[in-house]
Amino acid sequence: MSEYVLEARGITKRFPGGVVANDHVDFNLRPGEIHALLGENGAGKTTLMNIIYGLYQPDEGQIFVDGRPVVIRSPHDAIRLGIGMVHQHFMLVPVFTVTENIILGAEVVRFGIVLDLPRARQQVLELSRRYGLEVDPDALVEDLPVGVQQRVEILKALYRDARILILDEPTAVLTPQEVEELFAVMRQLRDRGVSIIFITHKLKEVLAIADRITVMRRGKVVGTTTPDQVDEQKLAAMMVGREVVLEVQKTPAKPGPVVLDIRDLRVEENGVPVVKDVSLQVRAGEILGIAGVQGNGQTELAEALTGLRRPQKGTLVLDGKSMPFNNARILIENGLGHIPEDRQKHGLVLPFSIADNLVLCTYYKPPFARGWQRQPQAILENAERLIEQFDIRAAGPMVPVATLSGGNQQKVIVAREFSRPIRFLLANQPTRGLDVGSIEYIHRRIVEMRDQGVAVLLISAELDEIMSLSDRIAVMYEGEIVAVFDADKVDKATLGMYMAGARRQGDDELVAAGVRTQTRA
Amino acid sequence: MKTPWRTFFRQNRGRMIAAVALVLFVAYAYNRNAQITEAVLASSLRQSIPLILGALCGLIGERSGIINIGIEGQMLMAAFVSFLVNVKTGSLILATIAGVLMGALMGWALAFMSVTLRIDQIIGGTVLNMIAFGLTGYFYQVGLATKGKFQPIAIPLLSKIPIIGPVFFQNPPLTYLTLVLIFVVHFFLYYTRWGLRTRAVGEHPRAADTLGIDVYRMRYMNVTLAGMLAGLAGAYLTLEAVGSFERMMTNGRGFVALAVMIFGKWDPLSAWGAALLFGFATALQTQLQFMGALQIPHQFIGMLPYLLTIIVLAGVGGRTRPPAAVGQPYVKE
Numbered sequence A: 001m002s003e004y005v006l007e008a009r010g011i012t013k014r015f016p017g018g019v020v021a022n023d024h025v026d027f028n029l030r031p032g033e034i035h036a037l038l039g040e041n042g043a044g045k046t047t048l049m050n051i052i053y054g055l056y057q058p059d060e061g062q063i064f065v066d067g068r069p070v071v072i073r074s075p076h077d078a079i080r081l082g083i084g085m086v087h088q089h090f091m092l093v094p095v096f097t098v099t100e101n102i103i104l105g106a107e108v109v110r111f112g113i114v115l116d117l118p119r120a121r122q123q124v125l126e127l128s129r130r131y132g133l134e135v136d137p138d139a140l141v142e143d144l145p146v147g148v149q150q151r152v153e154i155l156k157a158l159y160r161d162a163r164i165l166i167l168d169e170p171t172a173v174l175t176p177q178e179v180e181e182l183f184a185v186m187r188q189l190r191d192r193g194v195s196i197i198f199i200t201h202k203l204k205e206v207l208a209i210a211d212r213i214t215v216m217r218r219g220k221v222v223g224t225t226t227p228d229q230v231d232e233q234k235l236a237a238m239m240v241g242r243e244v245v246l247e248v249q250k251t252p253a254k255p256g257p258v259v260l261d262i263r264d265l266r267v268e269e270n271g272v273p274v275v276k277d278v279s280l281q282v283r284a285g286e287i288l289g290i291a292g293v294q295g296n297g298q299t300e301l302a303e304a305l306t307g308l309r310r311p312q313k314g315t316l317v318l319d320g321k322s323m324p325f326n327n328a329r330i331l332i333e334n335g336l337g338h339i340p341e342d343r344q345k346h347g348l349v350l351p352f353s354i355a356d357n358l359v360l361c362t363y364y365k366p367p368f369a370r371g372w373q374r375q376p377q378a379i380l381e382n383a384e385r386l387i388e389q390f391d392i393r394a395a396g397p398m399v400p401v402a403t404l405s406g407g408n409q410q411k412v413i414v415a416r417e418f419s420r421p422i423r424f425l426l427a428n429q430p431t432r433g434l435d436v437g438s439i440e441y442i443h444r445r446i447v448e449m450r451d452q453g454v455a456v457l458l459i460s461a462e463l464d465e466i467m468s469l470s471d472r473i474a475v476m477y478e479g480e481i482v483a484v485f486d487a488d489k490v491d492k493a494t495l496g497m498y499m500a501g502a503r504r505q506g507d508d509e510l511v512a513a514g515v516r517t518q519t520r521a
Numbered sequence B: 001m002k003t004p005w006r007t008f009f010r011q012n013r014g015r016m017i018a019a020v021a022l023v024l025f026v027a028y029a030y031n032r033n034a035q036i037t038e039a040v041l042a043s044s045l046r047q048s049i050p051l052i053l054g055a056l057c058g059l060i061g062e063r064s065g066i067i068n069i070g071i072e073g074q075m076l077m078a079a080f081v082s083f084l085v086n087v088k089t090g091s092l093i094l095a096t097i098a099g100v101l102m103g104a105l106m107g108w109a110l111a112f113m114s115v116t117l118r119i120d121q122i123i124g125g126t127v128l129n130m131i132a133f134g135l136t137g138y139f140y141q142v143g144l145a146t147k148g149k150f151q152p153i154a155i156p157l158l159s160k161i162p163i164i165g166p167v168f169f170q171n172p173p174l175t176y177l178t179l180v181l182i183f184v185v186h187f188f189l190y191y192t193r194w195g196l197r198t199r200a201v202g203e204h205p206r207a208a209d210t211l212g213i214d215v216y217r218m219r220y221m222n223v224t225l226a227g228m229l230a231g232l233a234g235a236y237l238t239l240e241a242v243g244s245f246e247r248m249m250t251n252g253r254g255f256v257a258l259a260v261m262i263f264g265k266w267d268p269l270s271a272w273g274a275a276l277l278f279g280f281a282t283a284l285q286t287q288l289q290f291m292g293a294l295q296i297p298h299q300f301i302g303m304l305p306y307l308l309t310i311i312v313l314a315g316v317g318g319r320t321r322p323p324a325a326v327g328q329p330y331v332k333e
Helices: A045-052 A075-080 A098-103 A117-130 A146-159 A176-191 A203-209 A232-240 A298-305 A328-333 A343-347 A376-389 A406-418 A436-451 A463-469 A492-499 A507-513 B004-011 B013-032 B034-063 B071-089 B092-116 B121-139 B164-168 B173-191 B193-203 B205-210 B215-242 B253-263 B268-291 B298-302 B304-316
Strands: A006-015 A019-029 A034-039 A060-065 A068-070 A083-086 A164-168 A195-200 A212-217 A220-225 A258-269 A272-283 A287-291 A313-318 A336-339 A424-428 A455-459 A472-477 A480-486
Touching: A006 A045, A019 A045, A019 A060, A019 A220, A034 A045, A034 A176, A034 A203, A034 A232, A045 A164, A045 A195, A075 A083, A083 A146, A098 A117, A098 A146, A117 A146, A146 A164, A146 A176, A176 A195, A176 A203, A195 A203, A203 A232, A212 A232, A220 A232, A232 A436, A258 A298, A258 A455, A272 A298, A272 A313, A272 A455, A272 A480, A287 A436, A287 A463, A287 A492, A298 A313, A298 A424, A298 A455, A328 A336, A336 A406, A343 A406, A376 A406, A406 A436, A424 A436, A436 A455, A436 A463, A455 A463, A463 A492, A472 A492, A480 A492, A480 A507, B013 B034, B034 B071, B034 B092, B034 B164, B034 B173, B034 B193, B034 B215, B034 B253, B034 B268, B071 B092, B071 B121, B071 B215, B071 B253, B092 B121, B092 B215, B173 B193, B173 B215, B173 B268, B193 B205, B193 B215, B205 B215, B215 B253, B253 B268, B253 B304, B268 B298, B268 B304
Parallel strands: A034 A195, A034 A212, A083 A164, A164 A195, A287 A455, A287 A472, A336 A424, A424 A455
Antiparallel strands: A006 A019, A006 A060, A060 A068, A212 A220, A258 A272, A258 A313, A472 A480
């Protein structure tokens, strides 16, 4: 028995275009440990794992399993060597049952071709019992919450007798409670001898669960350490290569007059109310955070406020002027800034250049247009100025935004929205999927906007983000605002109770806080 | 009390009502005129054969992620090749095999275009149609005739049952073969390893790929196999239904088959029901024209099946969900 179940020595991977995703990377995994692989987006973590899982071939280097050199040409080879991978984007067929998903590719058959679903179902049940991963083998995957889908993914690997489990950013899609459940599962797997590689860029999680930590930066391994030798600050510095300010620095808010005033907003989806008579006031110079587990009406609320969806009921007043719904342009011209939840779908036109994306809200007005004619020179100059000012890392203003990293794409959106004279900013999941450096940057900019007197509504599923940025916090649960707090008078655990629907403030309190117009009958 | 029966009835209310109405209607019609009723029903089944074969061809392709709008062309080419082989050799069996192989070749060509070359699949299918229209039109010579066609075989006992006997059990061999194939495809799609993998490849090819399933191979295999079914439909047209070949003899059946596939929600048995409905519309149309019963110009009555196609495609058949990855070329990482 070798000291390591898995070892990668001197792995180098170059991509066409000269990018070196992995540069002589050494990595090893001991039996029965949770080894965190930490790094910013684009540091080469996923590339390394894809090499180990046989999705890519390394240009140089050697992989050893149980001390023996191996060549992994495909996922098939990896599975045979006992390596299982849970991808960041789940690899599940939504319309299949749990059982069907688990056995796919390793089916139990009779007569060589006919599926033996009853026996497969039995095996899945046994497996889920043995590892304490509870699932309904007959449920359709599309009906399951994300946390359970992830369990199915883990079972899929275990069903193939994986001894080495790669989890690629497994917590990115989970609620705080689900993360806790996942960690419990990971510990249990480790105690049963499964070795786990845990890929992430979240520092707290690494310190909470890892036995060892390897940090990567720009395709290279920076070092390997253990949680008792480092803290968040040190890890962040290793990841980014410089000191990082993790705490958001801000002075107390100086709230001015109400800028955004919504009353009794009601949004229905197929006749079912998803936003239930929500009222909110956001003042100039304050950040109101909306906390809540994803899917409690935040998306629909944001769409209604940004002109993307017509609510069934309600009024919207911006800076004292009554606004029509479902008209993004009027809202934008009256001072709305929007960082959308899904930057690639709603924030950018991916094939367009940076320059064009930077004028998406203003392209039809001078100086970017004169009558029906666009003014390429003005658009280009605007782009050059903003690229400089917002530190967008790109080969030039004319490259398509699709080629930028997530952090730089988000900077393009921030540059576009913040360079206009806005009065109200809706920031919906502004740092989702970004690395520490970019998060720091975006947070600083949002606080700057607040200090310039912009009213900010922040929607985020990251409780840490809500806690550190907001001046006031409203909790949304099943389409309703169930509580409002001053940010300095509440802690995470309390918010968690409200987010889970275990508690709600009394109607009188809510009316007094301005988030309801009347008590319920 | 909530018995399983009641739940079953509630879930299938529409179908139950339709079934009862159908039985009553057939009984009424049979009572009025037994001969015509049997003739119309038998004709419905005959008309439905190429439609269900085409629909199965489309369904197997789409279930694995490839749109096939070249079914019309596949059928037409196969019909033509069957015709030529029959004219040269006089053998019905050889002609059928030739038609089926031609269908497979056309299917393979579609797979090559959409999997290997990653051409837009709609264009790939259109290419098949253009090739078929062009080649058959160019090489067809007037005056050739087939040497015979498949004759009905009455199945002992079963064929004596009123209505059902004459409709289902006095048919030529390709019809029987098709009826068996519907159930074979159904079984394979839902109860075998091949079926599970096929559906996975059509829904989430990357997931299948990470589990070691060769997406390209599955798609090649399925579209080629499916082409054989369209080939069989072509052979059916020349060797069993008509006994000859004419230019453009498929007459849009390949496209109607797509409507049948959608109306049947990409499910073989439901598609068969849809095919019978379309077959019935065609048979009724012919019968109405024949009898001259209605004082409507025959062109309008002739529109019946196509009108039905438009209505179905416009979404009257309820909300249906095609396989998620259909039409998207798969690119390995």
